[in-house]
Amino acid sequence: MALDWKVVDRWLMGEAFTGSRIREHLAELCDEIGPRWSSSAGERKAVAYIRDQMESEGLDNPALEEYQLETWSWESAKARVVEDNTHIDLLPLNRCPPFVAEGKIVDVGYGTPRQVEMAKQDLSDAVAVMHLAFEPFTTPVHHAIRLQALAQAGAVAAILIEKKVGRRMEYHSASDWRDPGLAEHPLPTVVTSQEHGTLLRQLANRQKSIKLSVHSKFYNAPSWNTTSEITGELWPNEHLVLGGHHDTVLGVSGGNDNASGTIAVMEAARALSRLRSETAQGPGRTIRFVTYSAEEQKLQGSSAYVAVHYGPENPPRLAINLDELSTGPIKGVVLGFPHLRELVQRQLDSMNDGLACHVMAQIDPSSDHFPFLRAGLDAAFLWRWRFHGRHADSEFHHEAGDTSDKLNVRELKEYAGQLARLLLRLSHVPPLEWPDNSVTPAQVAERLEAERGEIVRVF
Incomplete structure (x- = not known):
């Protein structure tokens, strides 16, 4: 033919x-x-x-x-600063389990091993705030690995800072699909806007706390x-x-x-x-x-x-x-x-x-x-x-x-x-x-x- x-x-x-x-x-x-x-x-x-x-x-x-x-689906996701009731932009990560958590805000930067080690004494029962982006000039580490390190350090939840500006937020996954040994969600994780991420980092320096809640279900x-x-x-x-x-x-x-x-x-x-x-x-x-x-x-x-x-x-x-x-x-x-x-x-x-x-x-x-x-x-x-x-x-x-x-x-x-x-x-x-x-x-x-x-x- x-x-x-x-x-x-x-x-x-x-x-x-x-x-x-x-x-x-x-x-x-x-x-x-x-x-x-x-x-x-x-x-x-x-x-x-x-x-x-x-x-x-x-x-x-x-x-x-x-x-x-x-x-999976979700009905509500909320975050507020405990001390003054300020509401924070929030979107659950894709397939985030339901949870309620409250803890001190701890800034872990980009979540590199060096930064997690520096913050380790403060991370037990805390809410970690971490850039989703990679630290400049540093060997890039998948955020699933970084989240696993935060969970192992005792954090009760993590807030990722969105890379985009203008209070935009997008759905992300917490896992690396290549690695079946990784938990789908090493710890409850949400994302906030870059602008509110900056605010949270400032609040961490002032020893403030935050309460998070996500109502979701799997079926x-x-x-x-x-x-x-x-x-x-x-x-x-x-x-x-x-x-x-x-x-x-x-x-x-x-x-x-x-x-x-x-x-x-x-x-x-x-x-x-x-x-x-x-x-x-x-x-x-x-x-x-x-x-x-x-x-x-x-x-x-x-x-x-x-x-x-x-x-x-x-x-x-x-x-x-x-x-x-x-x-x-x-x-x-x-x-x-x-x-x-x-x-x-x-x-x-x-x-x-x-x-x-x-x-x-x-x-x-x-x-x-x-x-x-x-x-x-x-x-x-x-x-x-x-x-x-x-x-x-x-x-x-x-x-x-x-x-x-x-x-x-x-x-x-x-x-x-x-x-x-x-x-x-x-x-x-x-x-x-x-x-x-x-x-x-x-x-x-x-x-x-x-x-x-x-x-x-x-x-």
Whole structure:
């Protein structure tokens, strides 16, 4: 099955730009449905919409895959200075347990070992105030490790100081998902604004106390991944995966994180489906399009997808994950393992747009590629390049300001077109030209153990 790549490329890029339905999907997902916290009514509406759109675009086997989610919600979070009743900005960390705590405010700076040791005699039964950011010029330490040290020193709770200014606060996680030995919450932890963090540090110098309370709950509820595919014409039992999470954090409509990734999956699928229906040119191997639930809740959706599909089925040749695409233009692909680097780079070179393939120095646990990598499956991602040349107007993440206007429509059209071109090329690479993947889950576990506590290099 020989394809005229010049004609195919012109068709796919033209369809991605002139046939785009990005604004339509954006309006529905972010403005009409809004927040899509997994297990919520918003997520139910979103997954039904995505499935229906995939069906209407002629994708094969559109479906919802249900699983039981360990989820969380909170009703109230309060902080007040005991001595004068001053109220402090407060947001619980993602999946924070319910708690009430009162104690002396202790400033531990950036929570480095040196600073914790200096404050150790004051930390028993105290509330520690710590910068979320890393101490300048000091070896960076993941905040999960720093929180564990505070718990071991006897602190009853921790208040993290947000890195952003303007009294903005975003949801953070207290754990490092690479390290199953770390407690999800070493101690009850909340975040405050940078401005109120400065105030708390001043109050610590004056020996003031603070009372904190978070009313939250954990429970199980159904959630769903969405799946659809374009069946391969040469090797239908082999497949590639293009995926991105459809969920958001609580109360956030998620224009950048991650309507951008969800819509890119939908638009790449649409372009390839129309190429098949209108020109009779389809993929060589099957291409699956997946949107994952609960990325914001310990990657439970992609973990469920990997657990259900791989073992019973052949592994994917490659799974590409899309997250926060509105932070910058497409620059290339970043692999988790090195053995596909030359193969992927050859496909990118044939596209003649200067796109590059790189390999991460560490196993990155930050999004839905991680469950694939943890299982020894080949996975790639694009979003990590957001840290280099990030658009200033997309500096919104896990916060109320991440609205539909944060999605860069023009750049997302290019993402959809380029991803469609790359996937189609990869689908036509003959099986014997793919390097063997010899990575095992045990080898990945050894790497994760060796990398424990390291900060993942992002550029």
